[in-house]
Amino acid sequence: MITYILSLVFAVVWVAVTGSATLHNLIFGFALSTLVLWIVRDEMGARGYWRRLGRILSLLALFLKELALSAWKVAVLVMSPRMDLKPGIFAFPLTVTRDFEITLLANLITLTPGTLSVDVSEDRKTLFVHAIDCSDIEATKRDIANGFERKIMEAFR
Amino acid sequence: MTTAETIISYAVWLALVVLCVSFLLTVWRVIKGPTLPDRVVALDMLTGIVIGFIALIAIRTGFTLYIDIAISLGLVGFLATVAFARFILSRGNREAPKGDMMKTFTASVPEPRRKSAARRPSGTGPAVRRKAKK
Amino acid sequence: MMDILLAAITALLILGGAGFALVAAIGLNRLPDLYTRMHAASKAGTVGSGLLLLAVGVHAGDLPTFARALAGFFFFVLTAPISAHLLAMAAHKVGYPLCAESVRDEMKDYDKRI
Numbered sequence: 001m002i003t004y005i006l007s008l009v010f011a012v013v014w015v016a017v018t019g020s021a022t023l024h025n026l027i028f029g030f031a032l033s034t035l036v037l038w039i040v041r042d043e044m045g046a047r048g049y050w051r052r053l054g055r056i057l058s059l060l061a062l063f064l065k066e067l068a069l070s071a072w073k074v075a076v077l078v079m080s081p082r083m084d085l086k087p088g089i090f091a092f093p094l095t096v097t098r099d100f101e102i103t104l105l106a107n108l109i110t111l112t113p114g115t116l117s118v119d120v121s122e123d124r125k126t127l128f129v130h131a132i133d134c135s136d137i138e139a140t141k142r143d144i145a146n147g148f149e150r151k152i153m154e155a156f157r
Numbered sequence: 158m159t160t161a162e163t164i165i166s167y168a169v170w171l172a173l174v175v176l177c178v179s180f181l182l183t184v185w186r187v188i189k190g191p192t193l194p195d196r197v198v199a200l201d202m203l204t205g206i207v208i209g210f211i212a213l214i215a216i217r218t219g220f221t222l223y224i225d226i227a228i229s230l231g232l233v234g235f236l237a238t239v240a241f242a243r244f245i246l247s248r249g250n251r252e253a254p255k256g257d258m259m260k261t262f263t264a265s266v267p268e269p270r271r272k273s274a275a276r277r278p279s280g281t282g283p284a285v286r287r288k289a290k291k
Numbered sequence: 292m293m294d295i296l297l298a299a300i301t302a303l304l305i306l307g308g309a310g311f312a313l314v315a316a317i318g319l320n321r322l323p324d325l326y327t328r329m330h331a332a333s334k335a336g337t338v339g340s341g342l343l344l345l346a347v348g349v350h351a352g353d354l355p356t357f358a359r360a361l362a363g364f365f366f367f368v369l370t371a372p373i374s375a376h377l378l379a380m381a382a383h384k385v386g387y388p389l390c391a392e393s394v395r396d397e398m399k400d401y402d403k404r405i
Contacts, residue, residue, distance in 0.1 A: 013358070016354055016355055016358035016359075017355070017358055017359055017362060018355075019355035019356070019359070020355075067334070067338065067368065068338070070334045071311055071334045071335050071337075071338035074314070074315075074318060074330055074331055074334045074335045075310075075311065075314040075335055077318075078314050078315075078317050078318035078321060078322070078331060078335070079314065079317070085322075085323065085327065085390075087323075087324070087326060087327050087389065087390065088389070089326075089383075089389070106372070106376060107369070107372040107373065107376075110333060110371075110372035110375055110376055111334065111368075111372055114330070116326065116329055116330055116333065116375060116376070116379060117372075117376050117379075118326075118376065118379045118380055118383055119379075119380045119383065119384070128383075130326045130329075130330075130379060132327055132330055159294070160295055160298070161294040161295050161297070161298035162298070164295070164298045164299060164302050165298050165301055165302055165305075165350065167302075168301070168302035168305045168306055169305060171306065171309070172305045172306060172308070172309035172343075175306075175309040175310065175312070175313050176309050176312055176313075178313060178316070179309075179312045179313040179315070179316035179317075180316075182313075182316035182317060182319065182320055183316045183319055185320060186316075186319045186320055186328075192325065192387055194325050194378060194381070194382040194387055195325050195328065197378060198319070198325065198328050198329055198332050198378065199319060199332075201332060201336075201374060201378075202315060202316065202319060202332040202336045205312065205315075205332075205336040205337065205339065205340040205367075206312055206316070206336075206339075206340070208340040208343070208344070208367070209308060209309065209312055209339060209340045209343040212308075212340070212343035212344050212346060212347045213305070213343060215347045216301070216305070216346060216347055216350050219351075221347065221351045221356045221359075223347070224344065224347055224348075224356065224359050224360055224363055225359070227344060227363060228359075228362070228363040228366060231340075231363065231366060231367050231370065232366075232370075235370040235373075235374055238374035238377070238378060239373075239374060239377055241378070242374070242377040242378045242380070242381040243381070245378070245381040245382060245385055246380075246381040246384060246385060248385075249385055
C-alpha cells in the first residue's frame with residue numbers, strides 16, 4: 001500500500017522536475033517510480049512507514065535549521081575583527097552502526113556549527129571530527145549524541 | 158519598468174559586484190596556495206561562486222534553463238573535488254612545511270620512523286592499497 | 292502588491308546568497324589552515340550558491356522551475372559535506388598539518404597505526 005502512495009509522490013515529483021504536467025508524463029513517472037521502488041523493495045520492508053516518514057521530515061527540518069545556523073556562525077566568526085580560534089580534531093564514539101547511518105551522521109555533523117567530520121575508523125566505532133572551537137569538547141559531543149544521533153536512530157530503527 | 162523589476166535589477170546588480178569581489182578573493186587563495194588541498198578547496202569554492210553567477214544570469218535574462226546548467230556544473234565540480242581528493246591521497250604529501258607542524262605532533266613521532274615515512278614515494282602507500290581492496 | 296513582495300523575497304535571497312559567498316571567500320583568505328578554511332567553504336559557500344538558486348526558483352514563479360531549483364539546492368547541500376569530508380580525510384591521512392593554534396588532534400594516533 002505504502003509503496004503505491006510513495007510512487008505516486010515520486011510521480012508528482014517527476015512531473016514537477018520534468019516540467020510538463022500532462023497525463024502521459026504522470027503515468028510515465030508513476031511507472032518509473034514503481035520500477036525504482038521495485039528495485040529497492042528489500043530495503044522497503046520495514047513497518048511503521050508513516051511514523052518513520054514524519055521522523056525523517058523532522059530530521060530534514062533539523063538539518064535545514066542547523067545549516068542556516070552554521071553558515072551564520074561561520075559568517076560571524078569570519079567577520080569578527082579578532083578571530084579567536086581553538087581548532088582541533090576530536091574522536092566521537094559512534095552509537096549508530098550501519099554504514100548508511102554513519103554517512104548521514106557524518107554529513108549532518110559537517111553542516112552543524114563549527115564541526116566538520118574528517119574520517120571514520122576502520123572498525124566503524126569512532127568518528128573523527130574537526131571543530132573550530134575545541135574549548136568544550138564534552139558539550140559538543142553531548143550535543144551531537146543527543147541531537148542528530150538520537151534523531152537518526154529514531155528515524156531509521 | 159515596474160517597482161518589482163527595479164528592486165530585482167538593483168539587487169542583481171549589487172550581487173554581481175559582490176560575487177565578483179568574492180571570485181577575486183577566492184582566485185587569490187588559489188594562487189597563494191600554499192598547499193594543494195588549499196587550492197582544491199578554493200577551486201571547489203570557485204565552482205560554487207560560478208553557480209551563483211549562473212543563477213544571477215538566469216534571473217537577469219529570465220531564461221530558467223540556466224538552472225539545469227547550474228546543476229550540471231555543480232555535479233562536475235563535485236566530481237572534480239572527489240577526483241582531487243583521491244589524487245591527494247594517492248600522491249602523498251610532497252610539500253609538508255617543516256616549521257609549521259605542531260610541536261607536540263613531531264615530538265611524539267620517533268625520529269627514524271619519520272624519516273622512513275618521508276622517504277616512502279607514495280606517502281600512505283599501504284593504507285591506500287588496503288582501502289582499494291575493500 | 293503581491294509582485295513587490297515576491298520581488299522583495301527574491302532580492303533578499305539574492306543579496307543573502309551573495310553575502311554568504313563573500314563571507315566564504317573572506318574566510319578562505321583569513322582562516323589559518325586547510326581544515327578551518329574548509330569550514331568556511333563548505334558551509335557559507337554552499338548556502339550562498341544554494342540561496343541564489345532558490346532565488347531563481349522564486350523569481351520564475353512557476354512550480355516546475357521552483358521544483359527544479361529546489362532539487363538543485365538539495366543537491367548542493369548534500370554533496371558539499373561529502374566533498375569536504377573526502378578532502379579533509381585525504382589531507383589528514385597524507386599528513387598535511389593542522390595550524391599552530393590547534394589545541395588537539397586525537398586522530399594522529401589512528402593515522403600512525405595504519
